[in-house]
Amino acid sequence: MSMPKGIAISALSESSDSAYSYRIIQLAKCLRQNGISCDLFFAEDHPPLHKQTTASLFMFLWLKMLRKYDFIYCGAPMAGQSLYFVRRFLPGVILLDMHGDDIAQSALANEIATGGRKRRASLRVKLTYDMAMSAADYWITQSKYQMADLMASGLHKDRVSVIRNGVDLALFKFISFPERPLHTFAYVGAFQVWQGIENLVSAFARIADPSVRMLMVGFKPEDAILKSSLAEKFGDRVTLVDMVDRQRLLELLSSAAIMLSARPGHIASRAAFPTKFAEYAAMGRPILVTRVDETAEFVERYQCGFVSEANPEALARVMEQAAYMPWETLAEMGFRARKMAEEHFSWDRIGEEYAKLILRITGRG
Numbered sequence: 001m002s003m004p005k006g007i008a009i010s011a012l013s014e015s016s017d018s019a020y021s022y023r024i025i026q027l028a029k030c031l032r033q034n035g036i037s038c039d040l041f042f043a044e045d046h047p048p049l050h051k052q053t054t055a056s057l058f059m060f061l062w063l064k065m066l067r068k069y070d071f072i073y074c075g076a077p078m079a080g081q082s083l084y085f086v087r088r089f090l091p092g093v094i095l096l097d098m099h100g101d102d103i104a105q106s107a108l109a110n111e112i113a114t115g116g117r118k119r120r121a122s123l124r125v126k127l128t129y130d131m132a133m134s135a136a137d138y139w140i141t142q143s144k145y146q147m148a149d150l151m152a153s154g155l156h157k158d159r160v161s162v163i164r165n166g167v168d169l170a171l172f173k174f175i176s177f178p179e180r181p182l183h184t185f186a187y188v189g190a191f192q193v194w195q196g197i198e199n200l201v202s203a204f205a206r207i208a209d210p211s212v213r214m215l216m217v218g219f220k221p222e223d224a225i226l227k228s229s230l231a232e233k234f235g236d237r238v239t240l241v242d243m244v245d246r247q248r249l250l251e252l253l254s255s256a257a258i259m260l261s262a263r264p265g266h267i268a269s270r271a272a273f274p275t276k277f278a279e280y281a282a283m284g285r286p287i288l289v290t291r292v293d294e295t296a297e298f299v300e301r302y303q304c305g306f307v308s309e310a311n312p313e314a315l316a317r318v319m320e321q322a323a324y325m326p327w328e329t330l331a332e333m334g335f336r337a338r339k340m341a342e343e344h345f346s347w348d349r350i351g352e353e354y355a356k357l358i359l360r361i362t363g364r365g
Contacts, residue, residue, distance in 0.1 A: 004070035004362040005037040006092070011052060011078040013044040017243070019190070019275045020099060023165055024075040027097075030351025036358055038073070043082060053124065055082040056131060066090055070362045077102050080132030087135045093361050096136035097163075098146060102129050104268035105192075112193045138361050143294055146271035163354050165275040166347035171246060172282035174338045175254045177331035183215040183239065184323050185288070186256035188249065189276050191223050196262040196269075196290065201230065202312035203262070203319055210237060212323045215256050217241040217249060253283060257330055258305070258322050261289045265310035269293050278345035286333035288322055290315065298344070304337035 008028045012021055024040070031038040041062075043049040048058045059066075059082050066072060066083075069092045074080035076099035083094060106121035121129075139155060140163045141147050150160050185204075191197050204214055214234075219227045219242045227240050241252060253259070259280035263269040269292035277295045280287045287305035289295045299305040308318035322330075359365030 001364055003036050004358060004364055005068070006031070006071040006073060006358065007039040007041055007066070007069045008073040008075065009041045009043060009079045009082070010075045011043050011055075011082075014040075014042040016042075016044075019165075020075065022275065023097075023099070024073075026166065026347060027073070027163070027351075027354060030347060030354055031358060033348075033351055034355035036355055039069075043079060049082060052078050052081070052128070056084045056086075059083060059086045063089060066092070071095055071358060073097060074132065074136070075099065077129045077132035080135055081128045083135040084131040093137045094135055095138045095140065095358075095361070096132055098139060098141045098150075098271065100142070101146060101149075101268050101271035104266065104271065108264070108266050108268045109193050112198075140357070141271065142273035143271050145294065149271070161357055163357070164273050164345065164350060165278055166350040167275075167278035167282045167341055167345050169282055169342065169346050169348075172250065172279050172341075174282070174284040175250070177284065177327065177334050178255065178257070179327055181257040181327075182213070182255040183257070184212045185258050185260050185319065186215040186217070186253055187260040187262075188217045188253070188279075189274070190218060190220075191226055193264070196264040196310065197226075199264055199290075199310065199312050199315055200260065200262040201233075203315035204238075205233070206312065206316035207320055207323070209320075209323070212319075213237050213239070214260075215239045215241070215252060217252055218243055250283070253280075253285070256285070257327070259283075259285045259287045261287065261295060262308075262315060263290050263292050263310065265290070265292050269310075278341055281337040281341035281345065284334035284338040286322070286330050287337060288318060298340060302336045302340040304333045304340055 008024050010024045028038040028040055049055045063086050071093045073095045075097055080096045102125055103121045106125040107119055110118040139160045142164050144162055147160050147162050151157055230238055261274050261277055272293055289299055289307055290310040291307050292310050296307045299307055306318050306322045308315045
């Protein structure tokens, strides 16, 4: 029996360097490494598909191409909705990667933006989500919590799987723990509301010791106001760095003792499994997380970091506790974090699981 041939659809451009794009490209690469052909298609680079609100009306122009594939992977509902009208003409299995909970993320963003007056997702997000769900045959998610939520909504357990975000262990090598780290804490990533930046900043402000310093990496031009306000608020207690390539990121993070993922206590957090978590662990650093998603369970199981409740007061207490830990204790946590990454988050291991899933849902397994 021949191997299946597939295509992965990204809603963004090929030039995007987001965590969203990284996952799509890596999963396609994993399939190719396991002998399964998987092409890439970037909707944003193909007008008129570049406008997500109307992409589904024009996907018929690519129908002939799509019909060649045994499976079509869609990166999140914003890609999956583009197949809504052509679905009935496609022989291949449509696989929807949820990439988190779009509805909850939109509701949280609206709540923050309106000071609590609006707590529901936008109509556009709801429509996109419903169209994508209707078009899909199979679903994958990064989190066992979202898998449970999807099954509770009516999806059969045989049509949903967890495929986590992984890490390139050859790139994110174990880095020896510094006896005198330049930075106590480090945060890497984007600055959306569901990353918990507001809580993190508020918690750090409660720590009076000026020797407790923080590195923050990932600022984009649209984050200029936030970056400026942090610089003004904390002065030389923070080092603020724009987005960098992965090699430079490794160099920066080697100066830090403890890595941070301070997501807020909201349903939007349950569905996620941050890419940064696996990368932090692979470097051999203890990780401080909030008790809002599965990362807390991994940290406690491997005793490789710290877990805080998702509010500024609790986060500040745990950050202070972590900051004054003996470096030998932190180094031991880092060794356990690397072990966790090797056992659960290697792209090689995740790729094998993903390839087996593709073979099964296309009838080749």
